[in-house]
Amino acid sequence: MSVPGATVADMTATEDTRAVAERYFTTMNARAWSAFGALLTDDVRYELPQTGERITGRGNYLRFNQEYPGAWQLRVTRLLADGSTASASLLFTVGGRQLVAVVFLELRDGLIARVTDFWPEPYDAPPGRDHLTEQAVSEQDRFVP
Amino acid sequence: MSVPGATVADMTATEDTRAVAERYFTTMNARAWSAFGALLTDDVRYELPQTGERITGRGNYLRFNQEYPGAWQLRVTRLLADGSTASASLLFTVGGRQLVAVVFLELRDGLIARVTDFWPEPYDAPPGRDHLTEQAVSEQDRFVP
Numbered sequence: 001m002s003v004p005g006a007t008v009a010d011m012t013a014t015e016d017t018r019a020v021a022e023r024y025f026t027t028m029n030a031r032a033w034s035a036f037g038a039l040l041t042d043d044v045r046y047e048l049p050q051t052g053e054r055i056t057g058r059g060n061y062l063r064f065n066q067e068y069p070g071a072w073q074l075r076v077t078r079l080l081a082d083g084s085t086a087s088a089s090l091l092f093t094v095g096g097r098q099l100v101a102v103v104f105l106e107l108r109d110g111l112i113a114r115v116t117d118f119w120p121e122p123y124d125a126p127p128g129r130d131h132l133t134e135q136a137v138s139e140q141d142r143f144v145p
Numbered sequence: 146m147s148v149p150g151a152t153v154a155d156m157t158a159t160e161d162t163r164a165v166a167e168r169y170f171t172t173m174n175a176r177a178w179s180a181f182g183a184l185l186t187d188d189v190r191y192e193l194p195q196t197g198e199r200i201t202g203r204g205n206y207l208r209f210n211q212e213y214p215g216a217w218q219l220r221v222t223r224l225l226a227d228g229s230t231a232s233a234s235l236l237f238t239v240g241g242r243q244l245v246a247v248v249f250l251e252l253r254d255g256l257i258a259r260v261t262d263f264w265p266e267p268y269d270a271p272p273g274r275d276h277l278t279e280q281a282v283s284e285q286d287r288f289v290p
Contacts, residue, residue, distance in 0.1 A: 014227075049245055049286035051270040053278040060277045067274070078249060080232050082159075082225035087232040089249065100194055102247045102263055104223060104234065116286060118247055120265040125196040129212070132205045133198040141194035141261060 011084065012107040018081035021088065021105050024112060025076050028065065037062050041113045048117050061115075070094040074101075077140045084108070089141070098144035156229065157252040163226035166233065166250050169257060173210065174219050182207050186258045193262050206260075215239040219246075222285045229253070234286070243289035 012020075020039055027036035037058055046055040046064065055061050072094035079088045086105040091098055099119065106114040122143040125133065157165075165184055172181035182203055191200040191209065200206050217239035224233045231250040236243055244264065251259040267288040270278065 047282050047286065048270075049282045049288060050265050050267050052267075052280045052282045052288075053270050053274075054281040055277050056279075064274065064277050067277075078230070078232070080225045080227035080230055082227055085223070085225055087223070087225050100263070102265075118245070118263065118265045120195050120247075120263045121268075122195050122197075123266075125193075125198050129198075129209065132200050132209050132212075134201075135197045136199040137192050137194045137197045141192065143194060143197075 012110050014081045014083055016110055017084055017086050017105075017107050018079065020107060020110065020112060021079060021081060021086035022076075024105065025074060025079075025088065025090070029074050031066075033062055033066060036065070039112050041108055041111045044111075044113055044115065046115045046117070048119075050119060091140075091142075093144075096144070098142065100141050100143060157255050159226045159228055161255055162229055162231050162250075162252050163224065165252060165255065165257060166224060166226060166231035167221075169250065170219060170221050170224075170233065170235070176211075178207055178211060181210070184257050186253055186256045189256075189258055189260065191260045191262070193264075195264060236285075236287075238289075241289070243287065245286050245288060 024036070024039050027039070040058045040061065042058055043056065044058050044061050046061045047053070055064050072092060075091045077089045077091055080086060084107040088103045090101045090103065092101050102118040102120070104116040105112050122145055169181070169184050172184070185203045185206065187203055188201065189203050189206050191206045192198070200209050217237060220236045222234045222236055225231060229252040233248045235246045235248065237246050247263040247265070249261040250257050267290055
């Protein structure tokens with residue numbers, strides 16, 4: 001199987017990637033914007049494939065985060081590092097709701113050069129498969145609409 | 146930061162995990178159900194957090210895949226392996242639509258013991274941030290509704 005690598009070619013080591021990824025989420029959750037910004041390349045690219053939106057540049061991406069509404073909190077539930085790429089799942093709580101987000105990070109020279117965020121939404125189970133399924137998802141990934 | 150590890154405690158090595166994860170998607174896409182089933186533990190657990198559904202056991206999970214409707218095809222666009230855990234993003238095409246899926250795999254003794262699937266949906270960009278954004282998502286993650 002041919003699997004495309006990260007689009008940002010880089011040799012950042014897995015354990016450095018893991019440390020930067022952990023710090024990305026810790027500083028985001030703490031609104032420690034100066035420390036958060038220090039993890040990003042000048043030309044960092046943030047993508048939200050579900051809306052088609054892209055934000056380019058550290059200043060714009062910082063402002064997007066600073067302006068993001070709501071007293072949200074996030075908790076990292078999975079964090080994988082593999083070479084210069086990381087992925088994570090999060091529980092994101094805001095105003096009594098709980099969402100799951102999935103994030104991919106790509107590093108260049110030890111800094112985050114590309115962020116891709118996915119925000120799945122809960123939906124009703126399609127009919128015709130309840131002979132195989134039960135309603136029982138782990139707390140790790142529980143949506144609270 | 147405290148990040149919970151995989152819920153399936155295991156010492157499967159990263160490169161074994163990567164090979165199994167690649168084979169999981171290759172055999173799924175080929176409907177090679179016997180080879181696909183051979184990658185799963187007897188008690189494999191499949192979770193769809195967005196619907197709250199869980200499927201338990203190799204037989205049930207195989208049947209779920211075999212019965213899944215549509216002439217779908219998948220293409221892996223990212224694949225990370227980290228110890229006994231893997232994550233991937235996919236482009237999933239069916240009936241002219243193109244979706245992005247994100248999957249986490251957890252291995253035990255070299256077999257897949259837990260699968261968590263996320264199926265994000267496209268949605269309209271919220272107002273109030275087009276001073277920061279442009280419409281320009283990479284082909285890698287493009288939704289075609």
